Amino acid sequence: MEQLGIVILAAGLGKRMRSTQAKVLHCLAGKPLLSHVLQATQRLHPDRLVIVVGHQAAEVQRVCGGQGIEFALQREQRGTGDAVRAAQAHFRGFRGDVLIVCGDTPLLTTATLNSFIQHHRAHHTTLSVLTTRLDDPAQYGRVIRKDDGAVSKIVETRDASVEERAVQEINTGIYCVQADFLFAALERLQPLNAQGEYYLTDIVAQAVSAGLPTQAVVTANVGEVEGINSREELAIMEKTRQTQLRNHWMGEGVTLEDPDTVYLAEDVTIGQDTVIGPNTHLKGKTTIGARCRIDGSAYIENCQIGDDVHVRFSVVLSDSELGDHTEVGPFAHLRSGAVLAPRAEIGNFVEVKKSLIGEHTKAKHLAYIGDAEIGRDANIGAGTITCNYDGFRKYRTKIGDRVQVGSDTTLVAPITIHDDVYIATATTVRHDVPAGALVFNSRREEVREGWTATKRAKEAGKK
Ligand code: UD1
Ligand code: CA
Numbered sequence: 001m002e003q004l005g006i007v008i009l010a011a012g013l014g015k016r017m018r019s020t021q022a023k024v025l026h027c028l029a030g031k032p033l034l035s036h037v038l039q040a041t042q043r044l045h046p047d048r049l050v051i052v053v054g055h056q057a058a059e060v061q062r063v064c065g066g067q068g069i070e071f072a073l074q075r076e077q078r079g080t081g082d083a084v085r086a087a088q089a090h091f092r093g094f095r096g097d098v099l100i101v102c103g104d105t106p107l108l109t110t111a112t113l114n115s116f117i118q119h120h121r122a123h124h125t126t127l128s129v130l131t132t133r134l135d136d137p138a139q140y141g142r143v144i145r146k147d148d149g150a151v152s153k154i155v156e157t158r159d160a161s162v163e164e165r166a167v168q169e170i171n172t173g174i175y176c177v178q179a180d181f182l183f184a185a186l187e188r189l190q191p192l193n194a195q196g197e198y199y200l201t202d203i204v205a206q207a208v209s210a211g212l213p214t215q216a217v218v219t220a221n222v223g224e225v226e227g228i229n230s231r232e233e234l235a236i237m238e239k240t241r242q243t244q245l246r247n248h249w250m251g252e253g254v255t256l257e258d259p260d261t262v263y264l265a266e267d268v269t270i271g272q273d274t275v276i277g278p279n280t281h282l283k284g285k286t287t288i289g290a291r292c293r294i295d296g297s298a299y300i301e302n303c304q305i306g307d308d309v310h311v312r313f314s315v316v317l318s319d320s321e322l323g324d325h326t327e328v329g330p331f332a333h334l335r336s337g338a339v340l341a342p343r344a345e346i347g348n349f350v351e352v353k354k355s356l357i358g359e360h361t362k363a364k365h366l367a368y369i370g371d372a373e374i375g376r377d378a379n380i381g382a383g384t385i386t387c388n389y390d391g392f393r394k395y396r397t398k399i400g401d402r403v404q405v406g407s408d409t410t411l412v413a414p415i416t417i418h419d420d421v422y423i424a425t426a427t428t429v430r431h432d433v434p435a436g437a438l439v440f441n442s443r444r445e446e447v448r449e450g451w452t453a454t455k456r457a458k459e460a461g462k463k
Contacts, residue, residue, distance in 0.1 A: 003047040003096030004117065005179065009083045010034050010103030011054025011074040016229045022056040024103040025063065026234060029241045030265030030283055032063045033228060036106035041099070042066055043110040044117070048094060050087040051103070079197030080173075085186040091179055097121070098182055100175040100200070104227045107237065112221050113174070119217055120176040126212035127181065129154070129204055130174040132222050139229065140170035141201050143216050151216035153205035158194035169218065171201060172225035181212065241266075257296075271307065289324070303334075306342070320352075323359075341376070355386075358401065370394075371413065375401035381425070383408040400435065 014023025024034035034051075041049065053060045054074040061071055074086035084100060091098070099117060101108065120128040129151070131143045141154045142164050154171045155164050185203040193199060207214040219225060228234050245264040246256055253272040256262045261278045268282045271289040277296030282288070286300055289307035294300075298311055301318040305311070309322050312329030320334040323342035328334065331348045338352040346352060347364030355372040363369060363380035371388040373396065374380070384405050386397045397411050400419035405411075410428040417423070421433045424440035433439045 002121070003094060004044065005048040005091060005094055005096060005098040006041050006044065006046040006050070007084055007087045007098055007100045008034070008037055008041065008049070008051045008103050009080060009100070009173075010060055011052045011057075011083050011086070012077050013055040014104065014229065017231060017234075022060055023228065025056065025059060026228070028106045028228075028234065028238055028266075029245060031267065033106045034060065034103040035063055035065075036266070037101060037103050037108060038064055038066065038069075040108045040110045040113060041101060044099070044113060046099070047096070048090060050090045052083045052086050054083075054086075079191065079195070080200035081186055081189045081198035081202065084182070084200055085189075085198070088183050088186070091183065094179050096179060097176050098179050100173075100177065102173040102227060104229070105173065105225055106228070107224045107226060107241065108174075109221075109224055112219060112224050116174065116217060116219070117176055120215070123215060124213060125176075125215050126178050127204065127207040128176045128215045128217050130172045130176075130219055130225065131169050131216045132172055132219050132225055133168050134170055134222065135168070137165075137168050137170045140227075141173075142167040143169040143171055145169075145216070150208075151204060151214055152208055154201035156193065156195070156199065156201065169216070172219070173227060174225065175200070175203075177203070181207065277313075295329070298329075369397075372397040372399065374399040375403065375419065377401055378403040378405070380405045381407035381409060385410050387412045 010024045012023060017023050017026065025032050028036060049068060050070045050072050051064060052072045052074050054077055057073055070090050072087040072090055074083045097120065116130050139157050141156050142160055143151060144153050144155055144164060144167065146152045157165060185206045188206060189198045189202055191198050204214065223240060228237060242263060246259040246262060249270050250256055254270045255275040258278040262276055263281045265283045267285050269287045273290055274288055274292040276294045279297045280294055281299045284302035286303050288305045289309065291307055292305060292309040294311040295313040297314040299316045303317050303320050305322045306324035308325045310327045315329040315332045317334045319336050320338040322328060322340045323344065325343045326340045327345040332346050333351040335353050337354040339356045341357060341359040343360040344357040345362040345364060349366045350363050351368050353370040355369045356374065358374050358376035358378060360376055361374050361378040365382035367380055367384040368386060370386050371394050372386050378399055378401065387410060388394050388397065395413035397413045398416040400417060402419060403417055403421045405423045406425035406427060408426045409423050412430045415429060416432045418433060418435035420436045422438045423429060427439060427441050429439055
């Protein structure tokens with residue numbers, strides 16, 4: 001089998017984005033453009049995969065995860081041809097085809113790339129370029145064919161004649177080229193064009209004039225090969241990708257009550273028969289189990305949600321785990337490592353941070369639970385606060401099984417409340433409480449009869 005090498009071009013700044021951030025770092029469905037392309041190419045199991053970096057090289061390298069990825073540095077962005085040449089050193093001793101793709105075409109699928117490579121190999125071609133037809137060829141390079149239909153060259157819009165501009169077949173920027181020819185051709189490039197750049201596209205005319213088998217392969221999957229150049233194009237593509245993701249999950253058996261207002265990140269997964277209401281944002285690496293119900297107006301980021309979970313209307317959940325059969329909300333905030341064991345319930349106006357809530361334990365109203373570990377079958381009353389921070393350090397609260405925490409309880413951490421403790425209403429607990437004990441603060445309750453009338457008369461007299 002011939003070897004397959006891949007070069008992803010990702011060194012450019014992307015001037016038209018008007019950003020301080022390299023273009024390929026901008027996100028589609030919550031994931032950098034380059035990561036989309038990388039994933040599609042990794043699934044081809046190439047023998048070599050080289051990413052050409054330049055602008056913000058360190059940041060770009062950081063988002064590229066995976067084994068066997070090599071990076072080539074293009075110090076100055078002198079054009080797409082120069083970019084591929086920067087990868088040459090990584091192809092020593094390599095015999096086979098090099099697939100070249102741009103890091104700014106995130107909708108590209110492995111299937112389309114694979115059939116392009118198969119076509120290239122089946123026809124024993126030296127150079128294949130993937131093209132498509134657009135109603136508005138805009139800024140893309142035009143594919144110029146001879147009278148017999150064979151490809152002759154690619155011309156950039158800026159260098160094109162009026163006739164050439166009228167051509168609707170465009171260069172997708174995806175090529176499959178025999179390595180020997182590729183690197184020899186790159187040596188011969190001249191920056192003789194409107195932009196003064198080394199154009200990769202010029203290798204097409206080189207192959208043709210050398211009489212080598214050259215093909216322009218037209219794909220009908222127009223949407224897949226679109227490149228992002230501006231924020232407007234990014235926004236349009238985000239809409240497209242959201243529609244694809246929504247349709248995908250509905251196809252997997254998920255109900256979206258108002259699909260247009262459910263926003264899905266690329267790596268989200270959702271189980272069968274889960275129902276998702278309007279205005280739900282599922283971000284990051286969120287997983288949702290089967291038969292869940294998310295009422296709506298939810299912002300959920302990097303959460304692992306089990307099966308049969310009910311997320312009531314209006315919540316913010318991040319970096320948290322919700323066990324099977326748990327209930328959260330309305331108006332709850334779970335964050336930074338909140339973990340709910342199965343059947344736990346978190347109600348309205350409750351914030352849980354970095355805490356473990358035991359099985360079947362409930363905190364249903366107005367509470368702050370931070371840096372705590374709570375056992376099973378406990379009840380946290382309304383207005384309970386774990387005082388975990390003294391202005392310098394954070395301290396932990398431990399609450400055992402079956403503990404009843406009365407309303408308006410203040411727990412001053414570090415503190416341990418052992419199993420089966422009963423904390424009376426309005427108690428400030430400063431010391432550990434042994435198992436099975438009742439704890440309360442003795443405060444005398446006083447009643448002054450007739451006090452209000454006396455007070456009012458006094459205030460009236462002052463006027
Ligand atoms: C390029 C093609 C054009 C094609 C279009 C498809 C050339 C000359 N033109 O134009 O025919 O229709 O892609 O999207 O190739 N890059 C580098 N180093 C550089 C320059 C660019 O790494 O010096 C990278 C960019 O980061 C980007 C890719 O190459 O990922 C394409 O560059 P871009 O400037 O967007 O090329 P286009 O003008 O769109
Ligand atoms: Ca482009």
